Amino acid sequence: MKYTALVPVKSLEEAKSRLAAHLTPTQRASLMLDMLHHVLSTLQESQLFDHVSVVSADPRVLQKAQAWHAQALVETQAGHNPALTAAAMYERQQGASALLTISADLPLLQVDDVHQLVVRSKSYDVVIATSQDGSGTNALLTRPPLVLPYLFGINSRYRHQREAERLNLSCSVQSSLGLALDIDTIEDITALQRYEYAHQ
Numbered sequence: 001m002k003y004t005a006l007v008p009v010k011s012l013e014e015a016k017s018r019l020a021a022h023l024t025p026t027q028r029a030s031l032m033l034d035m036l037h038h039v040l041s042t043l044q045e046s047q048l049f050d051h052v053s054v055v056s057a058d059p060r061v062l063q064k065a066q067a068w069h070a071q072a073l074v075e076t077q078a079g080h081n082p083a084l085t086a087a088a089m090y091e092r093q094q095g096a097s098a099l100l101t102i103s104a105d106l107p108l109l110q111v112d113d114v115h116q117l118v119v120r121s122k123s124y125d126v127v128i129a130t131s132q133d134g135s136g137t138n139a140l141l142t143r144p145p146l147v148l149p150y151l152f153g154i155n156s157r158y159r160h161q162r163e164a165e166r167l168n169l170s171c172s173v174q175s176s177l178g179l180a181l182d183i184d185t186i187e188d189i190t191a192l193q194r195y196e197y198a199h200q
């Protein structure tokens with residue numbers, strides 16, 4: 001079984017747009033890259049993946065991805081779902097038998113979170129890791145790749161679950177702090193700072 005991980009990253013100028021009122025463009029780009037570095041390091045440290053890829057339209061992101069020992073995939077189809085679909089087709093061609101798609105903005109992600117996802121995927125076709133409010137998808141592990149179409153966007157957790165049901169795929173939902181706390185809003189940054197203060 002060849003597990004591969006795929007991390008989609010928006011162009012830095014557009015990333016973290018919900019933080020535009022609070023952070024300068026330089027701060028947003030550097031926050032994004034710091035979080036990406038953490039996610040890539042955690043995936044690599046887990047030693048669960050044949051390799052880790054980053055798909056982005058941004059040359060700066062792709063350059064960093066390579067420097068951090070990930071494979072850089074140029075976004076050939078614009079937008080979150082099309083970019084992932086094209087990249088997943090490529091990974092499938094390269095022999096991936098299971099594919100984890102995971103957000104780049106998970107600063108509390110730990111090896112154990114990733115380990116649990118992979119363990120669960122041995123018994124299910126699809127594993128979904130939810131965002132904090134339960135409505136989004138922060139990670140999606142499918143075996144084989146593309147057995148479920150990517151439906152990221154509003155209420156994607158429910159849309160992925162319903163589509164899995166429609167396609168008669170077994171599906172499990174996982175929630176853990178490391179997978180749930182994605183940094184989108186100023187409230188998320190406050191929650192992260194509180195967590196770090198309490199655990200320092």
Ligand SMILES: Nc1nc2c(ncn2[C@@H]2O[C@H](COP(=O)(O)OP(=O)(O)OP(=O)(O)O)[C@@H](O)[C@H]2O)c(=O)[nH]1
Pocket residue numbers: 007008009010011014015016017018019055056057075078079080083102103104105183184
């Ligand atoms: N390659 C690629 N990745 C994307 C695209 N849209 C979103 N992502 C990535 O998908 C994950 C979740 O993205 P969002 O939370 O929607 O976007 P964001 O930049 O983090 O935040 P907002 O701009 O505030 O929506 C992050 O890793 C993003 O970088 C896209 O069009 N192309």
Ligand SMILES: C=C(OP(=O)(O)O)C(=O)O
Pocket residue numbers: 080131135136137138151152153154155156157
């Ligand atoms: C973050 C999500 O999607 P998008 O990036 O497309 O808004 C999601 O589906 O939880």
